[in-house]
Amino acid sequence: MSVKQGSALLVAAIIVAALLAVSLLVGVYDIANSEDGGEMFWITRVPRTLALVLAGAAMATSGLVMQMLTQNRFVDATTAGTTEWAALGLLLTVLIAPQVGLVGRMIVASLSAFIGTVVFMAILRRIVIRTTLVVPLIGIMLGAVVSALTTFLAAQFNLLQMMGTWFMGSFTAVVRGRYEVLWIVGIVTLLVFLIADRITVAGLGRDVATSVGVRYEVILIAGTALVAVAAGVTTVVVGFLPFLGLVVPNVVAMIRGDDVRSNLPWVCLGGVALVTVCDLIGRTVRMPFEVPVSMVLGIVGAAAFITILLRQRSAA
Known part of the structure; x- marks a missing residue:
């Protein structure tokens, strides 16, 4: 890494650190003028900010891995149906073994996400791909079928409201004692760094x-497993984070090229920055109420996705 690139990365890291500092200070509860403000700071603000870092970095990195393995820039956990499979696994766990705790649900969701991603990869091998848009369309259709099945099962067992709460995609419920399993996706990100050259x-x-x-x-298989774990754990703890793994790697690749190892720090920082900004918007736009981060991220991600599509079409 050159001195210029190192300086740019340092500036980006400082900007992300500033966003995280703002995240620690923003909230409805007045931690500065309350007797228990310090305790609430460590119970709510710090875990939420750490969750933003871990989930943002992991989902952005997962998108980069999927795009490299499928050789398609329009694939991530959202457009490959991976998150829908994780949701189906989580729902089946609640229906079949409701006594299973958070870790058990996380394991089942990750296994379901892995199976779904393998099915997606197998379908890609059996068809003739004439345009890059076919791949995400297949993933979106597959995800829609799985989502319909999940919704049907939830409706049959009166779990629609609970399912909507689970998959809303919000960091509101992330507090001390609940976010710790997200350190697993931090390990996933580190493992991606280790095998970056092979990817x-x-x-x-x-x-x-x-x-x-x-x-x-x-x-x-290793890359698919890492993506599945990241999607499964994030879905259980936070919910859906749409388009995060699609937008960030594409923006980084447009600027820096396709080398996974050199792009990974930028992808991690970009993922953290994007999810933090969307979370801050959700927290402040209707304070004291909160807009789910998935809604803000979906709007931003959809606009970016369309822009990338149009850019690819004009380049062709």
């Missing part, structure tokens, strides 16, 4: 990866 090579295709000694299938 880059695997993104060039099976033949190229095999020719340079990279075990393509192993990297494909």
Whole structure:
């Protein structure tokens, strides 16, 4: 990394740190003038901010991994149906084994997300892809089918309201004692750093990866598993974070190219910054009420997605 690139990364890190500091200070509860303000700061504000960091970095990184493995810039956990499969796993856990705790639900959701992502990858291998838009369309349709099944089961067992609360995509309920499992997605992000070079090579295709000694299938399964864990854990703790893994890696790739290792710090910082800004908007636009971060992120992400589509079309 050159001195110029290092300086730019340092400036970006300072900006993200400033956003996180603002996140610690913004809230309905007056921590400065209350007797228990210090305790509430550590119970609510710090866990919420840490959750923003962990979830934002993990979901943005997962999007980058999926885009490299599928060789398609329009794929992430949202457009591949991964989050819908995680939601189905979580609902089945509640229906079949309601006594299972948070960790158990997280494991089942991650396994379901992994199965769903494998199904998505298998479908891609069996069709002829004539345009890059076919891949996300397949993922969106697959996710819609799974989502319809999840909604049907929830309606049959009177769990629609509970399901809506689970998957709203909000950091409101993130407090001390509930966010700690998100450190798992922090580990996922670190593992992506460790195999970043192999993911880059695997993104060039099976033949190229095999020719340079990279075990393509192993990297494909490992990358899929990491994405599934990140999606499963985040869905259980926070809910849906739409388009986060789609927008951030694309913006970084447009500026810096496709090298996974050199892009990862920027993708992590971008993911944290985007989810923090959306969360701050949700907290302040109707204070003391709160707009779910998924709603703000969905609006921003949809606009960015359309912009990227139009940019790709004009470039073609």
